[in-house]
Amino acid sequence: MSLIRALYQRSKVLMIVALLANVLSATLGVVLIAMINQSVASGDFHFTGGIPLFVALALALFVSGIVSQDLLNRLGAHIVRELRLMMVRRVLATPLARIERMGGHRIYTLLTNDIGNLSWAFGMVPVIAMNAMIVLMGFFYLGYLSPIYLAATVTLIVVGVGGTQLLLRRMRGLFEENRRRFDELYRHFGAVVHGGKELRINALRERHFLDRMLGPTADQLFHTGLRSDLFGIVSNNWNNLMLFGILGTVIFSSQWISGIGLDVLVGYVLTLIYLRGPISSLVGALPAYTRGQVAMKQFEDLDLIRLEDWREGDQAPPQADESSWSTLSLRDVTYRYPGNDDEFAFRLGPLSLDLEPGELVFFIGGNGSGKSTFAKLVTGLYQPTGGEIRLDGNPIVEENRKWYRNHFTAVFSDFYLFSQVLASSGSHGEDDQVVAYLKRLCLDHKVEVQDGALSTTELSTGQRKRLAFLMAYMEDRPIFLFDEWAADQDPIFREIFYTELLPELRRRGKAVLVITHDDRYFHLADRLFKFENGRPTQLAMGDRPETTEMAAG
Numbered sequence: 001m002s003l004i005r006a007l008y009q010r011s012k013v014l015m016i017v018a019l020l021a022n023v024l025s026a027t028l029g030v031v032l033i034a035m036i037n038q039s040v041a042s043g044d045f046h047f048t049g050g051i052p053l054f055v056a057l058a059l060a061l062f063v064s065g066i067v068s069q070d071l072l073n074r075l076g077a078h079i080v081r082e083l084r085l086m087m088v089r090r091v092l093a094t095p096l097a098r099i100e101r102m103g104g105h106r107i108y109t110l111l112t113n114d115i116g117n118l119s120w121a122f123g124m125v126p127v128i129a130m131n132a133m134i135v136l137m138g139f140f141y142l143g144y145l146s147p148i149y150l151a152a153t154v155t156l157i158v159v160g161v162g163g164t165q166l167l168l169r170r171m172r173g174l175f176e177e178n179r180r181r182f183d184e185l186y187r188h189f190g191a192v193v194h195g196g197k198e199l200r201i202n203a204l205r206e207r208h209f210l211d212r213m214l215g216p217t218a219d220q221l222f223h224t225g226l227r228s229d230l231f232g233i234v235s236n237n238w239n240n241l242m243l244f245g246i247l248g249t250v251i252f253s254s255q256w257i258s259g260i261g262l263d264v265l266v267g268y269v270l271t272l273i274y275l276r277g278p279i280s281s282l283v284g285a286l287p288a289y290t291r292g293q294v295a296m297k298q299f300e301d302l303d304l305i306r307l308e309d310w311r312e313g314d315q316a317p318p319q320a321d322e323s324s325w326s327t328l329s330l331r332d333v334t335y336r337y338p339g340n341d342d343e344f345a346f347r348l349g350p351l352s353l354d355l356e357p358g359e360l361v362f363f364i365g366g367n368g369s370g371k372s373t374f375a376k377l378v379t380g381l382y383q384p385t386g387g388e389i390r391l392d393g394n395p396i397v398e399e400n401r402k403w404y405r406n407h408f409t410a411v412f413s414d415f416y417l418f419s420q421v422l423a424s425s426g427s428h429g430e431d432d433q434v435v436a437y438l439k440r441l442c443l444d445h446k447v448e449v450q451d452g453a454l455s456t457t458e459l460s461t462g463q464r465k466r467l468a469f470l471m472a473y474m475e476d477r478p479i480f481l482f483d484e485w486a487a488d489q490d491p492i493f494r495e496i497f498y499t500e501l502l503p504e505l506r507r508r509g510k511a512v513l514v515i516t517h518d519d520r521y522f523h524l525a526d527r528l529f530k531f532e533n534g535r536p537t538q539l540a541m542g543d544r545p546e547t548t549e550m551a552a553g
């Protein structure tokens with residue numbers, strides 16, 4: 001619930017103004033009912049204060065209703081907007097290892113389904129606030145007309161809402177069940193998007209996927225969805241029963257209660273009929289609220305960075321001058337994937353390494369030996385489980401991790417390509433410079449650029465990697481990291497990469513870390529490390545492997 005508090009605190013002023021307008025509107029509604037009641041019950045059919053007052057109050061109700069509803073809507077919309085931005089920022093602020101452990105599908109479900117349900121619940125806040133105020137004002141008037149009837153009405157409503165609550169408790173279980181199915185559904189959606197080729201090429205796999213995986217999840221969602229909707233429908237109609245029950249009780253019991261005049265009865269009936277809509281809306285909002293609670297629980301259960309540990313200031317870009325650095329040192333650094341505690345689990349390190357500007361360092365090793373884990377560790381995406389990383393003597397801790405990361409530009413093996421090219425300043429890259437690099441990377445006949453936006457990223461894998469290289473070039477950080485960048489390049493471009501592009505970066509004083517299997521080019525590195533089962537060993541010149549088998553082993 002701290003999330004709700006945090007969101008409301010940001011909109012305090014808007015909330016207060018909206019609620020004041022709401023009180024005015026609700027009061028005017030009840031005053032008008034009272035005037036009608038007085039005129040009907042007295043039998044003279046004249047309004048106290050005359051028609052002009054009635055018209056003026058009706059117009060004031062019209063205007064204040066619009067103002068209060070609009071302000072409350074704005075409040076709801078504002079909160080939904082804040083919620084979306086805040087959740088995405090929290091996902092980005094959560095350590096990468098935790099996000100990888102959760103799985104991408106859970107993040108998708110969070111950002112679509114859960115935020116949708118929370119938004120829906122927050123969207124109900126204006127409805128609840130407005131109607132609660134009308135009901136409250138109506139109750140004041142009912143109490144003024146007859147305290148006995150008010151007590152009876154409140155008792156019946158409490159019993160009625162209690163019945164709805166029982167239904168809702170059952171519904172909550174169904175909502176939670178539904179929500180679990182949504183995680184599965186999004187995992188299947190991921191398979192449709194990312195495994196589209198494999199599903200299309202193999203009809204048997206496609207059938208297995210549709211019948212055994214997606215089908216059962218869709219069926220279960222269908223059944224739990226229908227059942228929870230039925231509970232919602234029953235609960236809405238329960239309200240009608242409750243209200244007519246109250247009206248019947250009031251009218252039929254009036255013969256046994258002394259001192260209940262026609263004016264009280266008419267006033268009561270008019271007010272209850274007036275309140276029927278608001279009460280139904282209030283009770284009808286409860287399922288949305290329950291869905292919101294289930295979504296909120298998902299937010300709280302996910303291993304995202306805690307709201308209390310997350311400050312927006314942390315998101316500000318680093319201010320330090322990243323262009324000047326002299327040593328990066330890793331001392332006895334180790335890393336273990338979270339949750340992998342058994343003795344056979346993969347462990348990286350301990351590794352020690354000093355790096356200086358203008359160095360070209362290659363990392364080799366077989367599959368699963370720890371190269372990509374090292375890439376994420378040295379760039380600050382993973383936090384070491386042991387040892388220490390220092391930049392110019394400054395130990396890297398939580399407070400300066402973002403500053404540290406900002407020294408790197410990386411093309412990971414599973415890179416993502418944005419279509420906007422950014423310069424080192426963070427503004428969009430100069431088109432002339434981008435065009436020059438496009439020519440250098442032999443992409444000028446394929447891709448154009450305008451205001452830093454690339455005309456397309458729909459290219460071959462090798463070409464997309466060249467675009468990723470271009471992005472890294474333009475970002476122009478002091479340390480470059482390439483994880484198997486050349487693996488998808490043709491021989492000519494591979495040669496250009498190792499013999500022209502990398503040496504050029506080194507000449508410009510960049511430190512360049514290259515993860516590679518290309519043994520033909522190992523001699524170009526200033527230093528070469530070989531990973532074996534998570535442990536790196538620096539190879540002396542004479543020890544450098546010369547064959548493909550050694551590079552892979």
Ligand SMILES: Nc1ncnc2c1ncn2[C@@H]1O[C@H](COP(=O)(O)OP(=O)(O)OP(=O)(O)O)[C@@H](O)[C@H]1O
Nearest residue numbers: 100337340346365366367368369370371372373374
């Ligand atoms: N997200 C993860 N969670 C848990 N363990 C992981 C995760 N990613 C990798 N591992 C483990 O870490 C080990 C090293 O993986 P890593 O990706 O660093 O290898 P690599 O040397 O880059 O291999 P390749 O050459 O195949 O890319 C693997 O054996 C794997 O068991």
